[in-house]
Amino acid sequence: MPAVSKREQIVSQALTLFYQNGFNATGIDRIIKEAGVSKKTLYNHFRSKDELVLATLRKRDELFRNNLMRETERLALAPQDRLLALFDAVGNWFNEVSFSGCMFINASAEFSGSDNPNHMVCAEHKRLVRDYIKSLAEQAGAKDPEELANQLNMIIEGAIVNAHVEGNKDAAKRAKKMGEVFINLAL
Amino acid sequence: MPAVSKREQIVSQALTLFYQNGFNATGIDRIIKEAGVSKKTLYNHFRSKDELVLATLRKRDELFRNNLMRETERLALAPQDRLLALFDAVGNWFNEVSFSGCMFINASAEFSGSDNPNHMVCAEHKRLVRDYIKSLAEQAGAKDPEELANQLNMIIEGAIVNAHVEGNKDAAKRAKKMGEVFINLAL
DNA sequence: TTAATGGTATACATATCTGTGTACTTTAGA
DNA sequence: TCTAAAGTACACAGATATGTATACCATTAA
Numbered sequence: 001m002p003a004v005s006k007r008e009q010i011v012s013q014a015l016t017l018f019y020q021n022g023f024n025a026t027g028i029d030r031i032i033k034e035a036g037v038s039k040k041t042l043y044n045h046f047r048s049k050d051e052l053v054l055a056t057l058r059k060r061d062e063l064f065r066n067n068l069m070r071e072t073e074r075l076a077l078a079p080q081d082r083l084l085a086l087f088d089a090v091g092n093w094f095n096e097v098s099f100s101g102c103m104f105i106n107a108s109a110e111f112s113g114s115d116n117p118n119h120m121v122c123a124e125h126k127r128l129v130r131d132y133i134k135s136l137a138e139q140a141g142a143k144d145p146e147e148l149a150n151q152l153n154m155i156i157e158g159a160i161v162n163a164h165v166e167g168n169k170d171a172a173k174r175a176k177k178m179g180e181v182f183i184n185l186a187l
Numbered sequence: 188m189p190a191v192s193k194r195e196q197i198v199s200q201a202l203t204l205f206y207q208n209g210f211n212a213t214g215i216d217r218i219i220k221e222a223g224v225s226k227k228t229l230y231n232h233f234r235s236k237d238e239l240v241l242a243t244l245r246k247r248d249e250l251f252r253n254n255l256m257r258e259t260e261r262l263a264l265a266p267q268d269r270l271l272a273l274f275d276a277v278g279n280w281f282n283e284v285s286f287s288g289c290m291f292i293n294a295s296a297e298f299s300g301s302d303n304p305n306h307m308v309c310a311e312h313k314r315l316v317r318d319y320i321k322s323l324a325e326q327a328g329a330k331d332p333e334e335l336a337n338q339l340n341m342i343i344e345g346a347i348v349n350a351h352v353e354g355n356k357d358a359a360k361r362a363k364k365m366g367e368v369f370i371n372l373a374l
Numbered sequence: 375t376t377a378a379t380g381g382t383a384t385a386c387a388t389a390t391c392t393g394t395g396t397a398c399t400t401t402a403g404a
Numbered sequence: 405t406c407t408a409a410a411g412t413a414c415a416c417a418g419a420t421a422t423g424t425a426t427a428c429c430a431t432t433a434a
Contacts, residue, residue, distance in 0.1 A: 006380085006381080020299065021299065022211065022296065022297050022299065024209065024211035024212050024297070025211050025297065027420070027421060027422085028421080028422065028423085029420080029421085029422095037381085037382085038381070038382050038383065038384090039382095039383095039384095039422095039423080039424090040380090040381075040382075040383090040424090040425090041380080041381060041382080043422095043423070043424080044380080044381090048422080048423080049421095049422065049423090100299045101295065101296060101299070104352065105292065105296065105348055105352060106296035106297075106299075107296075108288065108351060108352045109209065109288060109292065109293035109294075109296035109297065110209050110211070110212065110293075110296065110297065112207065112208065112209065112287045112288070112293075114354050119352075122352050123352055123353045123354065126349075126352050126353050127353070150361060151361070151365055153345075153349075154342060154345035154346060154349060154358070154361065154362065154365065155341060155342065155345055155365075156345070157344065157345035157348040157349060158340075158341035158342055158343070158344035158345030158346075158348070159341060159345075160348075161292055161344040161345075161347075161348060162313075162340075162341060162344060164295060165291060165292060165295045165306075165309050165310055165313050166310045166313050166314070167301050167310065171341070174337060174338070174341065175341065178338055178341065178342075178369070181368060181369070181372075182365070182368070185368075193410085193411080214390070214391060214392085215391080215392060215393085216390080216391080216392095224411080224412085225411065225412045225413065225414090226392095226393080226394090226412095226413095226414095227394090227395090227410090227411075227412075227413090228410075228411060228412080230392095230393065230394080231410075231411090235392080235393080236391095236392065236393090
């Protein structure tokens with residue numbers, strides 16, 4: 001077995017291409033070409049493009065949340081500060097050159113039916129992010145951690161949209177100020 | 188000239204299909220079939236699918252903002268109340284059976300480059316909505332109408348995402364409570 | 375050595391995509 | 405009523421989509 005399996009190569013390239021160019025706009029041929037694998041290999045690992053999309057979204061969820069947690073916890077140590085550091089972490093994300101919005105919001109746009117498996121993975125991702133924010137709120141001693149998590153999450157979602165659609169790289173700064181209001185109310 | 192021009196028929200059907208199924212996933216053949224026009228007619232009115240997408244987004248902007256303004260002003264008369272009524276208006280939208288998120292957020296997902304004309308119309312739409320909220324904030328006598336508009340807008344964007352990705356039909360209620368905090372701070 | 379595994383390359387089947395071309399028909403206004 | 409514009413129907417071109425089939429190659433383990 002090589003260090004990086006063919007499967008990982010495929011998912012990794014699909015991740016980049018789907019994120020930058022969209023799901024329907026990215027063909028299988030492009031993915032195998034840039035991943036450097038044959039079409040047969042791709043269809044050995046995934047029964048269909050849809051299955052690859054699903055695997056890609058799951059991988060993105062894993063990578064994104066790990067990174068969000070790592071960054072947030074690197075930027076601040078005290079639990080109260082970490083709720084605020086969350087906004088700095090997403091701010092750094094907005095300023096990455098490859099930033100192209102939230103892949104799950106994007107996927108939800110293309111797979112719009114709420115019963116679509118791809119759409120459902122997106123909803124699951126959002127729930128997991130909110131769960132993480134809730135855990136931070138608990139550690140910070142919020143009166144109602146779930147409520148605070150819902151509020152902060154909603155602000156962050158708004159900031160993501162603002163950053164992507166309008167290209168406002170400072171969306172996280174405003175979001176942070178707004179988040180501070182609710183954090184102060186909740187502690 | 189008929190009451191409804193062929194052009195309007197085409198845009199109207201494209202609006203529905205693009206909104207429900209996405210832009211790349213909706214083919215020209217489907218549009219002309221459901222609009223009941225020939226392909227030649229479509230290409231007489233629009234030089235390309237991209238041009239139709241652009242016209243469709245412009246139409247949607249017009250319809251959406253007109254409706255938002257009408258609803259908001261119908262639901263409340265006093266300027267201060269109208270800032271809050273905004274959230275009721277979007278709440279009603281979330282609960283429409285055909286609700287499929289914000290068409291401009293969806294379009295931004297598929298046309299991700301910020302220099303893409305379709306993407307630019309989305310950014311323009313968002314600016315115009317914010318302008319409207321700002322005008323409400325001015326009428327309500329907010330200290331900093333632009334700041335308040337930015338805040339309320341960000342909350343609404345978050346609610347739209349929450350409503351669409353996770354199917355949370357009550358997103359507008361939470362958003363309204365959050366908006367109230369900033370309205371009270373700003374008046 | 376041999377057989378299985380997993381890979382490549384490539385042609386192919388089938389469908390659908392956008393966009394054009396042709397020939398006929400409808401419609402509306404002078 | 406005649407003419408011009410606008411429409412329909414439909415074939416078609418060329419590109420691209422997903423997915424399959426065939427033939428061959430490299431590695432590895434029995």
